Amino acid sequence: MNDLNTLTELFTQFPGIGPRQARRFVFFLLRQNEGYRTTFIRAIQNTAAHVKQCSHCLRYAQLHIKTSLCDLCADSSRVDEVLMLVEKDTDVEQMEKSGAYTGRYFVLGGTVSVTGKKSYMREKELAVFLKKYGFGLTEIILALSATPDGEYTTDYLSAKFKEDSELTGATVTVLGRGLSTGSELEYADAATLKQALKNRV
């Protein structure tokens, strides 16, 4: 494979990027000056070196060195008894922008596909997390996207939590319908998220 194709192939692995768009990225990089490319490469290296997965919520963030916790997990003013499950790191960022939520997070990293055959989420990690912290929870909020896979995962997890004896003290809630059908959480604006959180059932 030549260098042009290798770089194109790397970009096609980005979420939502097809071969044509990947090729445009490559030519864009070629047209920039050396300084831009050096900054770009360093930014990737620095991010990879300094941004790690939080040991608690599993999102990627700049962590506190001693605790390996992100800012949100290290913040003792947040409510420990309420846990929100989201699909992606960006969902946490959106929810934080809404300013309506003060509890804890766990990032699933994906969903169970609607066919029920494939799971892209951190199921094992979630089980470990709930074993450790589940008994103290009063509410678990399922904040998945209003997509078929998101809804399937909500049902799947609700059923699972009902059978979990460690979670008897926790009410399982789902974000209310202010979120339009088919929409992903990361594209919802702050007001919509605030409303969806208020209307949880």
Ligand SMILES: [Zn+2]
């Ligand atoms: Zn965290």
